[in-house]
Amino acid sequence: MNSKLKNKNSKLPFVFVNMAMTADGKIATANRAVHSFGSARDLEHLYELRATADAVMCGARTVEISQSILGPGGEKFRKRRLQGGLAEYSLRVIVSGSGSLDPSAEIFEKRFSPILILTTQRASARKLAQLRKLADGVKICGKTEINFRVALRWLRTKWNVKRLLCEGGGELNGALFRAGLVDEIHLTICPKIFGGRTAPTIADGRGFERLKDAEEFQIQSIRRFGGELFTVFFRQK
Numbered sequence: 001m002n003s004k005l006k007n008k009n010s011k012l013p014f015v016f017v018n019m020a021m022t023a024d025g026k027i028a029t030a031n032r033a034v035h036s037f038g039s040a041r042d043l044e045h046l047y048e049l050r051a052t053a054d055a056v057m058c059g060a061r062t063v064e065i066s067q068s069i070l071g072p073g074g075e076k077f078r079k080r081r082l083q084g085g086l087a088e089y090s091l092r093v094i095v096s097g098s099g100s101l102d103p104s105a106e107i108f109e110k111r112f113s114p115i116l117i118l119t120t121q122r123a124s125a126r127k128l129a130q131l132r133k134l135a136d137g138v139k140i141c142g143k144t145e146i147n148f149r150v151a152l153r154w155l156r157t158k159w160n161v162k163r164l165l166c167e168g169g170g171e172l173n174g175a176l177f178r179a180g181l182v183d184e185i186h187l188t189i190c191p192k193i194f195g196g197r198t199a200p201t202i203a204d205g206r207g208f209e210r211l212k213d214a215e216e217f218q219i220q221s222i223r224r225f226g227g228e229l230f231t232v233f234f235r236q237k
């Protein structure tokens with residue numbers, strides 16, 4: 001799907017991706033054992049960005065592996081949200097096309113804000129019933145793969161999501177890039193090399209095969225804190 005089409009549809013949220021990446025472009029080690037490697041400043045940055053979002057979204061594997069609850073951080077960030085006219089806590093969105101999401105993931109134990117699950121018709125009736133018990137909303141958006149345009153429109157119209165922060169992982173990001181739905185990327189480049197052919201990157205999945213199809217971004221800012229580079233890219237219209 002062509003990114004240039006997005007502007008024509010005003011009923012989609014602004015989508016921004018935030019990731020920490022090694023100097024060789026990895027977001028975790030190949031065995032997924034190391035998934036958190038940014039500095040304290042990078043963690044602060046993550047909460048700063050969450051404080052500007054109506055909803056935070058992750059793929060099923062990220063929620064399971066990192067055991068992230070997608071929370072707002074401390075009180076100062078909750079205050080910042082309220083001052084900015086947002087709800088005290090953001091909505092939390094999990095993507096699981098097959099419904100394989102682990103029901104014992106920690107996020108389901110913390111009920112401070114609604115949890116929404118995006119899935120497909122691949123999820124069996126049993127899995128769907130399980131997801132519906134776990135989540136505050138379950139949306140089937142596509143036959144075998146999530147149709148993110150449908151999903152985002154639902155988030156905007158049903159849940160009033162105007163700013164959606166995507167925090168990976170690589171497969172989810174890759175699908176959003178392919179759909180031309182990412183408006184902005186916040187990338188923290190960390191001075192480490194993980195290597196590993198199968199280590200995830202900021203955009204995995206099928207990818208693009210031709211240069212002319214690649215999503216184009218422009219650099220907006222680069223700031224250095226300690227040994228890390230905090231970069232922001234925006235999509236070229």
Ligand SMILES: NC(=O)c1ccc[n+]([C@@H]2O[C@H](COP(=O)([O-])OP(=O)(O)OC[C@H]3O[C@@H](n4cnc5c(N)ncnc54)[C@H](OP(=O)(O)O)[C@@H]3O)[C@@H](O)[C@H]2O)c1
Nearest residue numbers: 020028035059060061062097098146168169170171172175
């Ligand atoms: N450094 C960082 O900033 C950072 C940030 C986030 C994650 N990570 C790391 O990245 C790794 C996880 O990344 P990942 O790429 O393996 O997994 P992921 O994107 O978190 O999750 C993949 C799963 O999400 C669902 N999914 C994603 N895109 C879909 C689509 N288009 N249609 C249907 N379902 C879709 C599928 O779930 P089902 O299998 O249930 O269908 C898929 O198996 C972890 O090691 C994590 O720690 C790092």
